[in-house]
Amino acid sequence: MYPVLTASMVLSAVIAAYSFAGYVGIPAVIGLEPCSYLSILAVGLCIILAVLLNAVSRERLKVLVYAYIAATVVVGGLVSIPCVKRSTLYYPPADEMRPLLLVSDNVANLEYRIEPDTTGISLWLNYLSQVPQSQGYYCQGIPYPDWKYWKTVSIWDMKDNYGETAFVMDWHAIRWLISTKADKEKFLASDDYVLLGQVDGLTWFEYLNASKILTATNTPTLLFRGSESSYDFFLRAIALSNFNSEHIIPVRGHSEYIDDYTLEELQKFDCIFLYGYNYRDPGTAFSLLSDYVSSGGSVFFEANGSPDYNSAMLPEPFPVGDAVATSLGMEWDFTVERNSITAGIDFSKFSPPVYEGGPWAFSTTTAVRSWANYTVSTAGNPIIVSGEYGRGRVVWSGMNLVYHIIYYRNTEESKFLGRIIEWLAGHAGPEPEYEVEFINPQKRVVRVYSEAKGVLFKENYFKQWSAKAVYTDGSEQRLKVYLAGPGLMYIPIPEGSSFPMTVVLTYHKLPQERVGDVVSLVAFIGLILGGFLKFRLNLGGVIFWRKLRGTT
Structure with missing residues (x-):
């Protein structure tokens, strides 16, 4: 005891x-x-x-x-x-609160989300409405807290960041906003939002460019290979110009090491973005990339943060033969080749090459390959080089473009990064024909009737989700679920698949979770049996003692 x-x-x-x-x-x-x-x-x-x-x-x-x-x-x-x-919060009966809802529970509305600006609304919202919301009342144990905080701050706390707001609303499939704030000018001043009405202190807005929670898509895909922080920087960089899921679907790779992947897996994606990357064996890694680009893939190399930021010799498919780490002054002196990458970009709007009062760190090159172009140079030094290699395309950056974008929050630089990605990955194809069926929170079905690259599922990524393709002949094929965007999911459909097909998404418990359930059940049964046995033993002892005393 x-x-x-x-x-x-x-x-x-x-x-x-x-x-x-x-x-x-x-x-x-x-x-x-x-x-x-x-x-x-x-x-x-x-x-x-x-x-x-x-x-x-x-x-x-x-x-x-x-x-x-x-x-x-x-x-x-x-x-x-x-x-x-x-x-304790006391709310009126449901019938009295229902007029606060300006969105009905029809089937079409269930494909989007509501974003309230306070957890006080989240607390009761889904007691009255079936339309999902983008947050909940409890903050303990939420996945990807940094990205959730980014969503909240971008929408409700920051001003004049319309591109970034549109980006996070697109990725979270938000269509309606509920505001309790006195200052609503951000949404009233934009044509992308419509004021639905005001009820008892709640102001409702509708976002006109909302995307759905679950879709079949032909948007190009980008496999990001690099550290977790580098991926976060990348998302925030493309967000500033609203380079959203209609333009590219960024997928976080399972490893920052290039040679941890197979060529078959790389070929699921239109483009590979290397930022903060590494490799175990350079020969294996670059041979893999060469095969990928030669067969039609595209690669973006960022020198900064990689083992190759200062290298005397770089192999193909690098569009440069070497990389030289240096500083290039604290002012731009641009020379820009006008092509599809740089068209429409105002380089005079770029923020200065300055970091914490000193010159920005660059990598440049002394050896641009014959098949590549001097896309952007400063003071005569190449810092963006692009070219076509085999059937694919390659861009090399020595300016740490992603970090420069988020350091200065420069929208024009973000547009430039988006233009580079478009040149590498291509544009979205026609929207496929599909329909979605919600079975329950653990199972969704997408029936795809025409050709599609994949399925985009804007719910939190967990490895417990699995996916399979079911074909018209009854055969099935397991599909891999990837983390995409700010902690959501993308499922590539294999090239050459026959349509129509059905993609089934199912949430399963992990083996260790099932073991935990069994242990809890066994412990519960053990407590009951232990208490019962102890009671019987104690009762038996009392009866025996009384009998003994009665005989003496």
Whole structure:
């Protein structure tokens, strides 16, 4: 008994100390607010109470237990109940709140989301409406918190960032906004939003360019190979000019190492974007890329953050023969080749090549290959080189373009990056014919009637999701689910597949999750059986003792 009591008291003491951490300057864990841990304190205290009550039955510590129970009742009555009442939100009956909804639950509307600006609305919204929302009331345990925070800040807190706002709304399939803010000028000033109405302090807007949650698509795809932070920088860079899922579907690769992939997997994608990349064996890696580009793929190389930022010799398919790390002054002196990459880009709007008061770090080259072009140079030094290699295309950057974009939040530079990606990956094909069926939250079906590159599913990526293609002859093929955009999902359809087909998406528990369920069930049954057996043993002992006393 005493080890259990000691462990419970230690647990309770730790939780109680964390609950008041802010008062003594102890840092708190994000998402684990100290104030909420007073309620979790009950976990340890109930164990202490149970052990002490057991001690009472043995005529020990009786006074201490009675005092503990009395203190619990007094504190709960005088402190906890008033606190609970003050923090409790009371809402009118559903029939009285329903007029607050300006969006009906018809089938077409269920393909989009609502974005409220406060969790106070999220709390009750889906009790009244079946239209999904883009956030929930609870913030503990949410996936991809940085990207969720980016969504919220971009929409509600920042001004004049219309491209970035449109980007995050597109990727989260947001069609309606509910605002409680006094300042609504951001949405009133844009033709992309329509004021639906105002009801009891809630202002409803409709975003006219909304995209659906689940679609079959012919949008080009980009496989990003690099670190997690590099991928985040990339998304934020293309967001500034709203280079969204109608233009490119960026997919996060499972590894930053080039040679961890097969040629077959690379050929699922129109373009590879290498930023913050690495390799285990350079010969294997560049041979793989050469085969990929020669067969029709395209590659973007960013020198900065790679092993090749300062290299005396670079093999094909690099469009340059070497890379020289250097600084090129603190002002631009552009020479721009006018082609489809640079057309329509105003280079005078580029932010200066300056970082923290000093010159920006570049890689340039002394050896542009014969099949490549000096696309952009500064002070006579090539910093963007492009060319066609075999059946594919290649662009090399020595200016750390992605980071320069987000460092200065430069929209014109973001447009330039989008133009490069379009030149590499191509444009979207015709929208395929398809229909979507919502079976339940763990299963979706997409019936694709005409040729499509893949299925874009704008729900949080979890590895528990699986996908398969079912063909008209009854045969099935397993499809891989990739993380796309800011933590969502994309499923490539194999090239040469026959249409019509059905893509089935299913959420399954992982083996370790199933083991956890079994362990919990076994533990629950064990507790019941253990209590029952102990009761029988105790009861049997009492009966035996009484019989013994009766015979003496």
